[in-house]
Amino acid sequence: MTAPLNADLHCHSVVSDGTLTPEELAQRAKANGVQLWALTDHDEIGGQARAAAAAAACGLDYLTGVEISVSFLQQTVHIVGLGFDANNAALIEGLQQTRGGRSQRAREMAADLARVGITGAFEGALKYVGNPELISRTHFARFMVETGVCKDTYEVFRKYLTEGKPGFVEHRWASLKDAVNWIREAGGVAVIAHPARYKFSANEEFALFTEFKGFGGQGVEVVTGSHSAAEYVTYAKLATELGLVASIGSDFHSPGESHTDLGTLPALPAQLTPVWTLLQTRIQHAPAPSLTT
Numbered sequence: 203m204t205a206p207l208n209a210d211l212h213c214h215s216v217v218s219d220g221t222l223t224p225e226e227l228a229q230r231a232k233a234n235g236v237q238l239w240a241l242t243d244h245d246e247i248g249g250q251a252r253a254a255a256a257a258a259a260c261g262l263d264y265l266t267g268v269e270i271s272v273s274f275l276q277q278t279v280h281i282v283g284l285g286f287d288a289n290n291a292a293l294i295e296g297l298q299q300t301r302g303g304r305s306q307r308a309r310e311m312a313a314d315l316a317r318v319g320i321t322g323a324f325e326g327a328l329k330y331v332g333n334p335e336l337i338s339r340t341h342f343a344r345f346m347v348e349t350g351v352c353k354d355t356y357e358v359f360r361k362y363l364t365e366g367k368p369g370f371v372e373h374r375w376a377s378l379k380d381a382v383n384w385i386r387e388a389g390g391v392a393v394i395a396h397p398a399r400y401k402f403s404a405n406e407e408f409a410l411f412t413e414f415k416g417f418g419g420q421g422v423e424v425v426t427g428s429h430s431a432a433e434y435v436t437y438a439k440l441a442t443e444l445g446l447v448a449s450i451g452s453d454f455h456s457p458g459e460s461h462t463d464l465g466t467l468p469a470l471p472a473q474l475t476p477v478w479t480l481l482q483t484r485i486q487h488a489p490a491p492s493l494t495t
């Protein structure tokens with residue numbers, strides 16, 4: 203039996219809310235034993251050319267990636283796209299629309315935090331932003347750790363910035379249909395990211411999966427840094443029942459912040475069909491190492 207492929211198809215760079223550059227991530231993935239890698243910044247593919255070049259330079263196979271923010275039944279759902287053409291005009295345009303409004307939302311978040319005595323949060327969060335179009339809750343969380351409001355970003359998301367807590371601002375992202383279509387039409391595969399993270403009822407979750415499939419979505423993240431071992435089993439079963447391919451990714455954002463490092467997750471359960479079986483022609487293979495004499 204051959205060893206399973208070490209794939210990590212979900213992580214973030216400074217192009218969205220990670221703290222490492224695409225090059226640093228590629229090197230870290232390689233050092234941790236990753237063989238197939240994808241950078242999946244939120245709502246942004248501006249880092250793809252750098253990531254693919256860095257992957258080739260350090261001997262990693264690469265799939266293009268993105269994590270699109272979608273509004274579905276009053277919640278935010280993340281759809282990962284893999285193996286698309288990063289020059290596809292409709293995808294680029296759709297992502298640009300999705301990013302729009304983040305700055306206004308961030309100002310409203312800061313105003314709401316000021317209400318509970320946390321001042322200067324907009325300017326504070328901006329200091330952590332690598333891409334001005336992509337100010338996110340993660341940047342606010344880093345500011346709130348730096349200023350001692352919370353001990354780590356996990357505490358921030360328990361006490362602030364989430365539904366019903368100070369600093370949360372309702373926002374309208376892309377539609378599920380559009381996100382799946384952009385990915386599909388650019389030649390990629392759409393995957394529901396970290397399904398256990400959403401607070402849907404069983405009926406709502408069923409609606410998410412059936413609508414997603416109806417629009418042409420094909421995959422689900424089973425093994426992710428956001429799932430427990432019990433949740434791997436739950437979503438492995440669901441993938442089989444619904445005929446979806448399975449994906450795997452750490453969702454790594456930052457050393458010292460993320461609990462799961464690149465390349466350190468257990469392999470996908472053997473009975474599942476991995477997402478890369480649908481993407482064999484889309485993998486950008488690393489050049490074979492040259493034999494020096």
Ligand code: AMP
Pocket residue numbers: 219244271337338339340356359360364455
């Ligand atoms: P945004 O896209 O601005 O809504 O920011 C969402 C980001 O916050 C996620 O991609 C995660 O990086 C981070 N995050 C960390 N913990 C949580 C949590 N419990 N709920 C929501 N977001 C979280």
Ligand code: MN
Pocket residue numbers: 214219244340455
């Ligand atoms: Mn994030």
Ligand code: MN
Pocket residue numbers: 269280395396
């Ligand atoms: Mn996510």
Ligand code: MN
Pocket residue numbers: 212213214269453
């Ligand atoms: Mn993510």
